[in-house]
Amino acid sequence: xxxxxxxxxVRTLIFDVLLAAAVTAGTLLDITNNGTLRWYGAVFLGVxxxxxxxxxxxxxxxxxxxxxxxxxPSVPVSIAAYTAASRKGLHWYTxxxxxxGAIVIVVWPVPGRSHLSWAEQAASVALFVGGPVLLGLWxxxxxxxxxxxxxxxxxxxxxxxxxxxRAVTDERRRIAREMHDVVAHRVSAIALQSGALTMTAxxxxxxxxxxxxxxxxTSALTELREILQVLRDELPWEPGHVxxxxxxxxxxxxxxxxxxxxVSLDLADPVPEAxxxxxxAAYRVVQEALTNAAKHAPGVRVTVRIVAEGDDxxxxxxxxxxxxxxxxxxxxxxxxGMRERxxxxxxxxxxxxxxxxxxxxxxxxxxxxx
Numbered sequence: 001x002x003x004x005x006x007x008x009x010v011r012t013l014i015f016d017v018l019l020a021a022a023v024t025a026g027t028l029l030d031i032t033n034n035g036t037l038r039w040y041g042a043v044f045l046g047v048x049x050x051x052x053x054x055x056x057x058x059x060x061x062x063x064x065x066x067x068x069x070x071x072x073p074s075v076p077v078s079i080a081a082y083t084a085a086s087r088k089g090l091h092w093y094t095x096x097x098x099x100x101g102a103i104v105i106v107v108w109p110v111p112g113r114s115h116l117s118w119a120e121q122a123a124s125v126a127l128f129v130g131g132p133v134l135l136g137l138w139x140x141x142x143x144x145x146x147x148x149x150x151x152x153x154x155x156x157x158x159x160x161x162x163x164x165x166r167a168v169t170d171e172r173r174r175i176a177r178e179m180h181d182v183v184a185h186r187v188s189a190i191a192l193q194s195g196a197l198t199m200t201a202x203x204x205x206x207x208x209x210x211x212x213x214x215x216x217x218t219s220a221l222t223e224l225r226e227i228l229q230v231l232r233d234e235l236p237w238e239p240g241h242v243x244x245x246x247x248x249x250x251x252x253x254x255x256x257x258x259x260x261x262x263v264s265l266d267l268a269d270p271v272p273e274a275x276x277x278x279x280x281a282a283y284r285v286v287q288e289a290l291t292n293a294a295k296h297a298p299g300v301r302v303t304v305r306i307v308a309e310g311d312d313x314x315x316x317x318x319x320x321x322x323x324x325x326x327x328x329x330x331x332x333x334x335x336x337g338m339r340e341r342x343x344x345x346x347x348x349x350x351x352x353x354x355x356x357x358x359x360x361x362x363x364x365x366x367x368x369x370x
Contacts, residue, residue: 012056013053016052016053016055016056017053019052019079020048020049020050020052020053021049023048023052023075023076023079024045024048024049024052047065048065048076051065051076052076052079055079055080055083056083056087059080059083059084059087059088059093059097062076062079062080062083064100074105074124074128077100077101077104077105077128077129078101078128078129078131078132079132080097080100080101081094081097081098081101081128081129081132081133081136082132082133082135082136082139083097083136084096084097084098084133084136085097085098085132085133085134085135085136085137085139085140086135086136086137086139086140086143087136087140088140089137089140089141089144090137094133094136094137097133098129098130098133101125101128101129102125102129105121105124105125105128105129106121106124106125183224187217187220187221187224188217188221190213190217191214191217191218191221194210194211194213194214194217195210195214197210197213198210198211198214212258212259215255215258216255216259219255244279244280244283244284244287245276245279245280245282245283246267246271246272246274246279246282246283246306246313247271247279248283249265249267249282249283249286249304249306250265250267252283252286252287252290253265253286253290253304256290256294256302259294260298261290261293261294261298261302262299262300262301262302263290263301263302263303263304264301264302264303264304265304266303266304266305266306266307267304267306268306268307268308272306272307272308272313272366273366274313274364274366275345277344277345277346278313278345278346278347278364278365278366280341280345281341281342281344281345281347281362281364282306282313282315282362282364284337284338284341285315285317285338285341285342285349285360285362286304286306286315286317288334288335288337288338289302289304289317289338289360290302290304290317291334292334292335292360293317293319293358296322297319297320297321297322297358298322299322300319300320300321300322301319301320302317302318302319303316303317303318303319304316304317305317305318308366311365311366312363312364312365312366313363313364313365313366314361314362314363315361315362315363315364316359316360316361316362317359317360317361318357318358318359318360319357319358320356320357320358321353321356321357321358335351338351338360338362342362342364345364346364346365347362347363347364347365348362348363349361349362350362350363
């Protein structure tokens with residue numbers, strides 16, 4: 001036997017066993033009060049007990065076995081009628097069970113029943129068979145209704161999730177279009193104009209600065225294209241393009257130095273291995289910290305330190321207070337963006353001044369999942 005016969009619930013099995021034991025005990029008491037329990041009586045009791053335990057799986061079998069195993073079969077007949085109706089609903093199982101029960105109630109030899117009129121026998125059938133059948137049909141319909149309501153609720157939830165996903169997708173594509181039409185156009189113009197200036201620069205210094213601007217704007221276009229691809233649910237990286245990672249930090253530092261920044265890099269060799277999510281977050285932390293240092297403390301030395309300590313990866317960028325600031329427009333969301341990236345990668349971020357030194361410190365778990 002399987003627990004699925006009892007709807008997968010242990011308490012239902014326990015209830016059936018206890019009910020079978022109670023009915024069997026009542027029958028045993030009835031038999032012993034009217035005579036001696038013989039071997040066939042014990043067999044009948046065993047059949048009754050087993051039939052009641054498995055009645056949910058085989059309701060018609062129990063309906064057939066119930067009368068032959070009883071001295072007074074009204075209780076098991078009623079249980080059989082209710083079980084068949086509640087498990088099968090309007091089914092031929094239910095009809096057969098009701099007919100068997102009615103026949104047993106009318107013709108089963110019970111002391112004192114022979115003098116009952118047809119009206120009294122009909123009332124007995126209605127009480128012991130008709131009532132349980134109606135109650136079982138009500139239980140079946142109620143269970144079916146609850147199942148339908150649960151299915152409808154699940155379907156409504158799935159449809160709501162699909163609508164939400166569709167709305168998010170539409171919004172992401174709208175943002176991608178706006179970024180492409182506005183930001184990408186302007187950055188492309190900067191790259192083209194700086195490239196033209198590189199070719200027509202009047203002196204070497206101007207050519208060098210123009211080339212730096214061209215490379216920076218080209219890199220910005222590449223990263224912007226990656227963002228647009230993510231927003232459009234396409235592949236996030238172009239063939240041959242390396243995603244931002246810890247291994248790309250030296251190139252990032254070299255680009256910063258080419259713009260005039262003074263940067264010291266302390267990177268473990270070999271480069272610590274981390275998940276792509278942690279690698280991207282660490283790269284972006286260094287990138288944003290270098291950008292903030294260039295804005296607010298130009299000309300000072302910036303120290304970048306990336307080291308693996310046990311199961312943690314520590315990314316630390318420090319710089320002393322600058323003397324002269326540069327009026328570069330910003331959104332004011334740099335630190336907030338870093339905090340969000342670090343949090344999404346499962347790390348923690350600390351920022352602030354410490355003895356005249358501004359410190360950006362991010363700690364990630366090297367075992368963080370993708």
